[in-house]
Amino acid sequence: MVVDVLTIGRSGVDAYPRQSGVTLEHVTTLSTFLGGSPANVAVAAARQGRSSAVITAVGDDAFGRFVRSELQRLGVAVTGVLTMPGARTSVTFCELFPPDHFPLHFYRDSPAPELRLTSADIDLTVVREAGVLWLTGPGFSQNSSREAHHAMIAARAGAPIVLDLDYRSAFWSSPQEARAAIGEVLADMDVVVGNEQECQVATGERDPEDCARALLDAGARLAVVKRGPHGALALSRDERVQLPALPCTVVNGLGAGDAFGGVLAHGLLAGWGLEHTLRRCVAAGAIVAAELACAPAMPTAGQIDEVLRLGYVPARAGHEERTTP
Template identity: 55%
Template structure:
């Protein structure tokens, strides 16, 4: 553990995204692909790092060339990879998508027989570092199988014992295809929410976690489950957030010509965590997180597309997320 706590530690999925370089073409007819770092928690760490947060990831890769690639990418994006270790028994997962803008992006996960990021064991966690971080971000997918399930809950319980006002975020992240038994999810979400301070999810995810689908009812149910801030993403209707002190914020989406919508939620998450840590007004936090998501939706990739602060400001000023991608 370093002497200076991290702003944000994320925990969970990492893999290689292989995205078609032809839009509107079925996967069986695509001829060329771009290779990118992927996995929602990894992308959230990248997004927050782009905005100036000091971030780290807890995950696992295969002991293979794709694993080495992911370590290089994390370092290039400024995400500390000290807790990203190899699992020789399982290959680094890859994910393909199909691109049919504006709203159809089928995902094909290759995570069998088991993804290495589900092989995070509780005894391997650096609990002092997790407790000291200003924010911890975990996902619902981390609850989908052991030993990741026990490790995720151990990290959350460690945060519950943390003094002060640190952020502990549960991204509901409902991916039923990644569960052997999706019926196990609701009680596990309930247990995780008891130890989180912030919950983030779309309407489908909120319904799985709480049984409520109407945005305000879902937010209230998340607060009743134990969090202090519920953030409900509503797609074309924007985002709603309700705090335990009764503050309600609603923000419409920022218009964008969609190229690939898959990274928008991760950009939103990284900007949300960074904004909450900055102490900004809740409505402003949501405005900037929405803009970050819109910017990434207007670009092909996820991790390389994550915006910088000035790009978010420019998008809000111009009223559109359709910005040219910055050349590294």
């Protein structure tokens, strides 16, 4: 099986409240969606017309079956989805405090199913032949998963690799541990992408441009800093592009970066110019930020065209309820 975009890492169930502006103890209604950043990125790439697959692991339970069925429904190949005996599929709850506060509450085995994957669980031929390999930082947080990721990097033999920094404190003992583990592989990455906090953790720098330059100095060909309401910055050896955010009414910002990532992978494969790619990435992120769901909300190319034509994301009425306790 040859795919355009191959991701590896987290998958699970997102349980998101239908009430905004309240903490979980006051939530009365939850909806469930496919979740996990690498799964979301695979969906986002599929929505751009790319063949995509995800390497991940789930438990032998109802949530694991949900993950498989949703991946398939949303156009992602599941041949790399392993059912891990004795493990439970991860579930993630969030709280909604737009525009920029969305606390996550992880309910996961320790280690989570995907972090138990070894190189023996992975078809390195599929890894070698994929158009783009998409890795995430948490994959380097456990020994077995780290070894599997290093095997995948070796199998690529110079073919494009993207590292999504995807820093989550729940996976690391400290930011310094994450920085050390990520630092070991930066020289092998063609593209490194992360939000401002993730880039700060990876580099020790605070200014977004200093972060991007540090990533380039470490060996990346392209560094992309997602800046949320401030847009995005992309830096290569000979080009700098900074774009503002596309206006939208934020409902849930958690999936915006994954939509950004799926379009970034698509743009790399399409050979687009950096500014064109970044503009469409920013638009995709804004579209998903204006929705409650992550994976099911990933936009098509036509939807991105439309919001770029308008210059903003139209608000959708009636899909989200604001309450107070």
